[in-house]
Amino acid sequence: MIENDKIVLAELASLLAAGHILNDEQELLLSGLLIQYPEARTYLRNVIESGRIETPIDLLKLEIDKEWSVFQSRVVAQNVPVVKYNWIRWGTVAALLIAVSVIGVLWFAKSDKPAYIVEDTVYGQKNDILPTDAQARFEVDDKFVKQLGIEDVGKSPGTANTNNRRYRIITPIRSSYSLKLSDGTKVWLSPESKVEYLSAFSKTERRVKVKGEAFFEVAKDAAKPFIVEVDGLEIKALGTAFSIRNYTEDAPQVVLTEGRLQLNTQTAQAVLEAGYQAGIVNGTLKAEESTLLEDALAIKDGFFNFNNKDIKTILREINRWYGVKLQVDRTLDTKKYTGSIERNVTLAKVCSVLKDLTGYQYLIEEDRLIVK
Secondary structure, eight states: OOHHHHHHHHHHHHHHHTTOOOOHHHHHHHHHHHHHOTTHHHHHHHHHHHTSOOOSSOGGGOOHHHHHHHHHHHHHHHTOOOOOOTTSOHHHHHHHHHHHHHHHHHHHHHOSSOTTEEOOSSSOOSOEEOOOEEOEEEEETTEEEEEEOGGGTTSOSSOOOSSOOEEEEEEOTTEEEEEEOTTSOEEEEOSSEEEEEESSOOSSOEEEEEEEEEEEEOOOOTTSOEEEEETTEEEEESSOEEEEEEOTTSOOEEEEEESEEEEEOSSOEEEEETTEEEEEETTEEEEEEOSOHHHHHHHHHTEEEEEEEEHHHHHHHHHHHHOOEEEEOSOOOOOEEEEEEETTSOHHHHHHHHHHHHOOOEEEETTEEEEO
16 A cells, blocks of 8 residues: 555544544545555454554654654655645644554554455365455546445446436456446446446437446347447347356357347347357357356356366456465366356355365465465
């Protein structure tokens, strides 16, 4: 965490600990910091629960002018810019900056591990990692508005209006989310995904853009087709259920579980029936009977499906869902594996299943997953 962010967080934490209500600007700053630094949640929770910031420094006995001069000299010596926030009273800034170094020590003492790293009492790992959180970032017209949490799941993040505001919902790594669009369409987003759309659909169509992985249950409206744009592929539906996978390392892929879809590229067109899948292979639109129906439904049903996948692909998914750093200390084979496990289990449980499948050793150390 950079120093300026640490200073702002310390000030906000001290206000909350003192029982103050944050104004809109402060709430926006805090939401942004919690998204950027997930480990800050543990620190903030400790502060709020205790009602105070514990520090060996008695701020009441500080000589503010003297300490501020010392701080300024250090800033000049290190050529560090000082950022001013108009809601901080400069009379308390020096005390805050003196305390922030101590608070930084407290931060790492109390939350040296993110909250999702927990003790393992079952599988013999050094620690365990909890499954994904339900959270997402909500942006309007390219500006951050708020962080969506468990209380917002399954709801529309904004109200439908005629101002053509552009909404964007983004799920970071370790997070999945579900929402409802203004027309009643339900959307499930996997980690590292985003969906973008206008707050009020036009009179002739309902158009959205997707990056990452999502599952749609489209509300029926024969007069307004539902259109999804995915990197050169346009998907048109009237009332269907389908998944889209379009991560950076993947070519766009669509799996239709219900209804019919019309797919369009600049050079080709195809109609997809339920039970079929389509994608762009070497620049060509290709449709075929699907082998990935369970994978598609797993997005909304909350399962990992290792359906004919090699271990390298499986590990990439684990990195995305559990936010671990991968350390592979062996050569990975190209054998395809098939299996299924609920996504609400801890990483240690997943590793136990993978060990049975592959025969490899999977060790969890802090936020690292080591494969041997």
